[in-house]
Amino acid sequence: MKNIRNFCIIAHIDHGKSTLADRLLQSTNTISEREMMDQVLDDMDLEREKGITIKSHAIQINYKHTDGQEYILNLIDTPGHVDFSYEVSRALAACEGALLLVDATQGIQAQTISNLYLAIDNDLEIIPVINKIDMDGAMIEEVQDQIIELIGCKPEDILLASGRAGIGIDGILAAIVDKIPAPKGDPEAPLQALIFDSVFNSFRGIIVYYRILNGTLKKGDKVKFVHTETEYEADEVGVLKLTLSPRKEVRAGDVGYIITGIKNAKEVKVGDTLTLSKNPTPEMIKGFEEVKPMVFAGIFPVETDDFEELRDCMDKLQLNDASLTYELETSQALGFGFRCGFLGMLHMEIIQERLEREFNQTVITTVPNVGFIGYTTRGEKIIINNPSEMPEPTQLDRCEEPFIKAQIITKPEYIGNIMTLCLGKRGILINQSYLTQTRVELIFEMPMTEIVFDFYDKLKSQTRGYASFDYHPIGHRESDIVKMDILLNGDKVDALSALIHRARAEDFGRKLCEKLKELLTRHQFQIAIQAAIGAKIVARETISALRKDVTAKCYGGDISRKRKLLEKQKEGKKRMRQIGNVEVPQEAFLAVLKLND
Known part of the structure; x- marks a missing residue:
């Protein structure tokens, strides 16, 4: 065990974690030149397209140190985006040390700090590394001071490296062996292993990844x-190379996998x-902490018959992404579906993309909202994750919405x-404080409702991309939240209902009605x-009827004849309106998400 090191790489999004991991694998000959490609550990197409890591990936590296001894390094590459911080917390639970990576051109950013605090809470040994030192805009001294x-x-503890050019890689490998402690544990004790990930394989069932703390x-x-x-019986155990590598046994301190033929996702x-046993x-x-x-948003199949298939896909997806939560939901407009909980808007977008790509499911997503707590006039406490769960205004005493502490790091201008x-x-x-002369940290307390839609995009455009953003929840606070319904000819469309602050409701309602007028x-x-809002109409738009020219057959003649025909048509339209169904296209549900564009 003294020759094992378990470590992960933590950083802000786009600071070069995956590139550095590629170089570590290449320089130790863990993967051959033929298998080598950019972002080698990111095995989803989606990760390569967006250039981000979505899932943590574990791999074992064999390294020969300068003292002549062979060491086994277990590397877990982690995501950098705030929406995937749950993946990071799982990776940290399986490690003893972490490489803290900072981009020499961008310096310390919000996610760097929050991931660092996560690592310190787990008592990990931190090795600071400044990456991208070969770039033109590198500010090495300034970043060192930060x-x-x-x-x-x-x-002298700070290592300088460039993942792209392969500079300083040997120094990082040596520091991992010298500074990160070997895992503690007793191979003879009863088996005690922490499950930190699982994936579904259609041929072999569920493959479980774990880190053994004690036992064999x-x-x-x-x-x-x-x-x-x-x-279950362990059909196969082994360690994680680029592919699964079977072994006779896996001992304390190791990171490995087990295949037992489990088919039911709920059992892991x-x-x-x-x-x-x-x-x-x-x-x-x-x-690690509960997710x-x-x-929250509803996910519904386009065809109601596909519901059972969608349920299977959600089970398999949850295996692969433990931060996804869902429960059954029915909607008058969309039929059977699921009420899903996501860690943020990017997470929601990724889940939707994965359902379409990996499982060929086309789905409709309803308006995203956050979870509120309501107190009725009888003093009962209810959780409101969905506009349909909101009690009538007469029965609601007060409503509390979730607040977050937002940390924004930017330039003074x-x-x-x-x-x-x-x-x-x-x-x-x-709070507002200067980290250095060119970096300001702003701390805000904000309602989660306000940042759900487009806050991140607006922040990036207002600061030309120079602001980094991170947040964590700080509990619920009382707020004036109302339920806004959309009516089409007097019928509520429950999938378009939204919970919103009273001050914003009128403006939001007006925009939504205008958008629907364009789309229907x-x-x-x-x-x-x-x-x-309740019985009060706050906005209205009217789409006029398609009119058939019924007077075409009257060549000239008396106006009263034409009037009579038009009145007759009007009666027919009135009757048609009472029994007619308004078709709502899928774009209408998506349009709500892009209202402020």
């Missing part, structure tokens, strides 16, 4: 999942403890723009689009 101020290390796992052992209390829970561990491992979804944006989103400025096709009858 790191020293942040973690209080000595200047052999092929053919009968294993038990403590939380779900299910028992990420964060669970894996032990042996005949000699179980007396205590469960304290897993807290921030944004953009402070004004950020202030205007955040205060306009009902934000409260808590004209029918044979007039359509009234209304936005209502």
Whole structure:
């Protein structure tokens, strides 16, 4: 065990984690030149297209140190975007050390700080690395000062590297061996392993990834999942190279996989403890924090018959992404579907893309909203994740909405723009401090509702991309939240309902009605689009009917003859309106998401 090192790479999005991981694998000959490509650990097409890491990936590296000894390094590459911080927390739970990567051209950013605090909470050994030192705009001394101020290390502790050019890679590998402690644990004790990930393989069932803290796992052992209390036989165990590499046994300190032929997704829970049936561990491992979804949206199949197939796909997707939560939901407009909880808007977009690409499911996504807490006049507390769960105004005593603490790091010249944006989103400025002369940290308390839609995009455009943003929840606070319904000819379309702050409701309603007027096709009858809060109509648009020229056959003649025909047509349209159905195209549901464009 003294020759094993478990570490991960943490950084802000786009600071070069995946590129550095590529160089570490290449310089240790873990993968051959033929297998080498950019972002080699990112195996989803989506990750390559967007240039981001979505899932943590583990791989074992064999490294020969300058002291002549062979070491086994288990690397877990982590995502950088704030929406995937749950993946980071899982990776940290399986490691003893972390490479803190900072881009020499951008310096320390919001996600760098929040990931660093996560690592410190897990008592990891931190190795600071400045990446991209070969770029023209590299500010090496300035970034060194920022790191020293942040973690209080000595200047000689900071490693300089370039993932793209392969500079400083040997120094990083040597530092991993010298500074990160070897894992502690007793190979003879009862088996105690932490499950940190799982993937679904259509031929072999569910493959579970774990980190063994104590004990030894052999092929053919009968294993038990403590939380779900299910028992299976270990058909295959092994370690994670670029592909799965079978072994006879996996010992304490190792990161490995197990295949048991499990087919049911509900039986594997990420964060669970894996032990042996005949000699179980007396205590469960304290897993990572429970996932807290921030944004809720409904996902419905386009064809109602595809519901069962969608349910299977959601099960398989949840295996691969433990931060996705969902429950059944029915909607009058869209039929059966799921109410899903996501960690943020990017997470929601990725899930939708993955359903379409990996499972060929075309889905309709409803308006995203956050979870509120309501108190009825009887004093009952209810959780409101969906506009349809909101009680009538007469029965509702008060409503509380989730607040977040937002941390924005930017250049001083953009402070004004950020202030205007955040205060306009009902934000409260808590603190403003200069990290260096060219970096300002602004801390706001803001309602989650306001940042769900387009806050991140607006922040980027207001600061020309020079602001980094990170947030964490700080609880619920009382707020004046109302339910806004959209009516088409007096009928509510529940999929377009939204929970919104009263001050913003009228403006939002007006925009939504205008957008729907553009998107709905004209029918044979007039359509009234209304936005209502309770019984009060706050906005209205009218789509006029398609009119057939019934007077065409009257050549000249008396006007009363034409009037009579037009009146007759009017009666018919009135009748048609009472029984007619308004078709709502899928674009209408998506349009709500892009209202402020």
